[in-house]
Amino acid sequence: MTDEVAAGFDREWVEFLDPADQDTMVRADLTWLLSRWGCIFGKHPDEGGCPGIDQGSPADGCCLHGAFYTDEADVRRTKEIVKKLTPETWQLHRRWKDTIVDDTLENDEGEEEPAKKTAVVDGACVFHNREGFPTGSGCALHQQAMRDGVHPMEYKPEVCWQLPVKRDFKTEHRADGTKVDVTLITEFDRASWGPGGHDFDWWCTGSPLAHTAAEPVYLSYAVELTELLGAPAYERLADLCAERDERGLVAPHPASAAALKRLPIPLRRRKADATPLN
Known part of the structure; x- marks a missing residue:
């Protein structure tokens, strides 16, 4: 339906020790973050x-x-926020007592767990106004x-405000017998959804259509x-991103590159004010 770049393109990464936790390594996808x-x-x-x-x-976006x-x-937290909604602000207000269902999710070992x-x-989604x-x-x-x-992340389920940023955790064992905890920050692409992601008619992160932000x-x-990394780690990440941006990426995101060819948009080079909006 809409052009998407092919998966498996080159990416640049950076890793650094979390300033607030020297036992944790942050490994971040610069191709995505820039x-x-x-x-x-x-x-x-x-x-x-x-x-x-x-x-x-x-009109339902990715809320299906x-x-x-x-x-x-x-x-x-979400249950508390639901109390703020009214029939005038929530189309399915009649379902206010019945918004949660039981399901299962696959864990890291490939086993299904209750969710x-x-x-x-x-x-x-029951919270989606049509x-x-x-x-x-x-x-x-x-x-x-x-x-x-307030910032939407204070009201929405966590997965809704995290997407399409993907955060993963793992522990790596080094040859010298030590181990380090790794926090991975990257793009939530089609493959990240599992097999079902390939059934989507369109997914935004791989499409030039959605790569036109300033x-x-x-x-x-x-x-x-x-929120995902903590303020010290984010500040370090922002510094590294800004420095890499000034030098120019070797492996830019192909969807961004394709979008720039169609409609050049100046990129704002500055450090962000990471103060939560509350």
């Missing part, structure tokens, strides 16, 4: 907006399958955060990256 990706949800596809992951439901909660704290996720109603609703199409939790003047990801996602 890309011009930006969410284009909210506009009609004919106007350069999000085509959606299902061609038949472009619901969101898995990371833990009980994530569930409790909780947001319910899917009529083909999309096209034509007075508040406009989109997440009711996100819209409430905007009304309250700021690189490390700046536009400063608040989220700070």
Whole structure:
């Protein structure tokens, strides 16, 4: 439906010890963090907006399958925010007592484990206000955060505000017998979804259509990256990204490169104010 670059392209990485935890190594994908990706949800596809992951439901974006909660704290926080919603701000308010369903997720060993996720109603997440609703199409939790003047990550399930940044953890054992914990920051591409990701009609991170932001990801996602890494690690990452940007990437994101050929947009080179919006 929409052009996407082929998977498996060259990437540049940087790694550094977390200034706040010398036992943790941060390994970050510079090709992704210096890309011009930006969410284009909210506009009609004919106007350069999000085509959606299902061609038949472009106005629903990537909200079709619901969101898995990371833990009980994530569930409790979202439940508290739901109390702020009303029938005027949440299209499916009648479902306020029935927003969570049981499911399973595959762990690192390939075994299925119990998990909780947001319910899917009529083909999309229970919190998704459909096209034509007075508040406009989109997440009711996100819209409430905007009304309250807080960052959406304070109201939405964690996976919703993290995407399409992917954070993974692992422990590496070195030849000298020592080990180091590694926090990986990279792009949540199609493959990151597992086999189901290849069934999407479109996925934003690989498409030039979504690589037209004026700021690189490390700046536009400063608040989220700070939450994921901690302020000291994010500040170090921002310094390294800015330095690499000045020198020029050897392996730029091909979707950003393709978008620049169509519509050059100046890239803002500055360190972000990583202060959470609250």
